[in-house]
Amino acid sequence: VLRGQVGGWRGFSLSLAYVLPMAVCFATLGALMGVFGAGLNLQARLQSAWVLVPFALFFVLFALAMFGLFELKLPQALSNRLDRVANRTQGGSLLGAAVLGVLSSLLVSPCVSAPLAGALLYISASGDALGGALKLFALGLGMGAPLLLIGTGGAAWLPKSGPWLNTVKNAIGVLLLGLAIGLLSRVLPGPLTLLLIGLLAAGVALFLGALELVVKTPRERLAQLAGLALLVYALACWYGALSGQGDPLRPLPSAAPAAAAGSVSADAWQTITTPAALDAALAAASAAGQPVLLDWYADWCISCKVIEHEVLSAPQVQAQLGAFKLLRFDITESNVEQRSLLDRYRLFGPPALLFFAANGSEMSSDRVVGEINAGDFAQILTRVRGQLGL
Secondary structure: OOOOOOOHHHHHHHHHHHHHHHHHHHHHHHHHHHHHHHHHOHHHHOOOHHHHHHHHHHHHHHHHHHOOOOOOOOOHHHHHHHHHHHHHOOOOOHHHHHHHHHHHHHHOHHHHHHHHHHHHHHHHHHOOHHHHHHHHHHHHHHHHHHHHHHHHHHHHHOOOOOHHHHHHHHHHHHHHHHHHHHHHOOOOOHHHHHHHHHHHHHHHHHHOOOOOOOOOOHHHHHHHHHHHHHHHHHHHHHHHHHOOOOOOOOOOOOOOOOOOOOOOOHHHOEEEOOHHHHHHHHHHHHHOOOOEEEEEEOOOOHHHHHHHHHHOOOHHHHHHHOOOEEEEEEOOOOOHHHHHHHHHOOOOOOOEEEEEOOOOOEOHHHOEEOOOOHHHHHHHHHHHHHHHOO
16 A cells, blocks of 8 residues: 555555555445345344354354464455555555555455444344445454555554564454354353353363463463353353353252242233234234233343343342233244334333233333333333332
8 A cells, every 4th residue: 555655754654544444344334234224124033043053154154263273364366356456556655556546445354254244134124325325434444454554654663573473363263153152142051151151161261271380471370361261150150051051141940939929920911923913912902801911022132131031030020020911022024014013012122111000001101112121120110110000
């Protein structure tokens, strides 16, 4: 890009002319995904095992590449053609740097495939074209930031190569393996996911030298201590998995507390997947004079699982749920009928908790959309029960 240009303002302007077109290419991709991704409802459609497992395998593939087992690059024919175009482009000019920036957005794509794929999925779920463009524009600027620093400061700002580069690559590889396990957790049982997390933690622990009984430098001893902590966590994960646990934040089983008065079991929730079944259940509850708590849920919704395991199971919440008919609308499939029901209730998507009075009318002022903690939801339940005279 610089073609012998020194640092200073000239180097900065050439570097900026290279980075901005590259970032604009990524921004265009983000805008397109924001426009068309939400209409296709990619977040819901991509939550099947047929999609999640291949994506997880891709992340594993990228992780192995980070560990140095092989090198990811474009096909040789395409790479050679782009190189020839780049070599014919005039260097040292703003236009030449801009053309090289556009070409580099293709050349570097395999290197950022993992974060790029995750960003595109996130943008497709938001349906925000402007936000998607800005997010990927920021990604492009972040990728080009080192070049801006080097172009401005010259070789004096260029970090020296060394073992730290391998450490960074290995850390990224571990993160990619963690992302792969996170994807698989959508389709695997909780104990099996916890087992995989334990395997990853144990692998990192061994890499840090947790079991090496040799003389070490102070930095290596610090790494060994971190490895020992990870090894203990891995053992806890394995024990928890064998005990049927699935929460990586609380892998060890705890003593079951005594059931509070009025608490409900998981079987008390009636799961519904069609609008007709929901209408029938609401009508039946109204005929019986029962108020209803309706939980909007999806397997691909992380916040829904947080509400299920940390909010609805909390003792102060459980003690008040017995006053309601408990319905759970599962929108995991996210078909046309289910999406139309979201429009009917003026919801963007799960999670949401809706209250219905005994006469079947929604108590719209008390609806909960998005995440909420157990304490706040318990207060809402108390207020709703007071309004209903329960």
